[in-house]
Amino acid sequence: MYEKKIPVLLDCGLHLFMEVMNGKWKANLIWNIYSGIKRPGELQRKIPKATRRVLDTQLRQLTEHGILSKIVFNELPLKVEYELTALGETLIPAITFIAQWGEDHRFELEETIKVEISPVVLV
16 A cells, blocks of 8 residues: 655644545535536546546545545346435535635636746747
8 A cells, every 4th residue: 555755744733634525526526516416427527637537547546535435236237327425525615715716816817827837939
């Protein structure tokens, strides 16, 4: 099993939050599940830039942290769905607030991000 080289600091709420939400697609996964998309294939179609392996890993981590519950239906073909737990539901206001912050500061952020990712021209 993978063991992190740098120990996880859990001495404050921000560190706990970052440990749970650390992952590029976790907020998107939580929001999409909250919005009614529950099956892994549907999530993959909704977030096409993420690989299935990464999404599966992040879904597993969110399940291990108690943010999601995984429901496996006893049928063929195998059917799996994810739901937010009560703990996961408490993240929705935080994700909403962060998304609104991004919208409120879109102009400034897009300008600085464009500068950071602009191609380097070698002469």
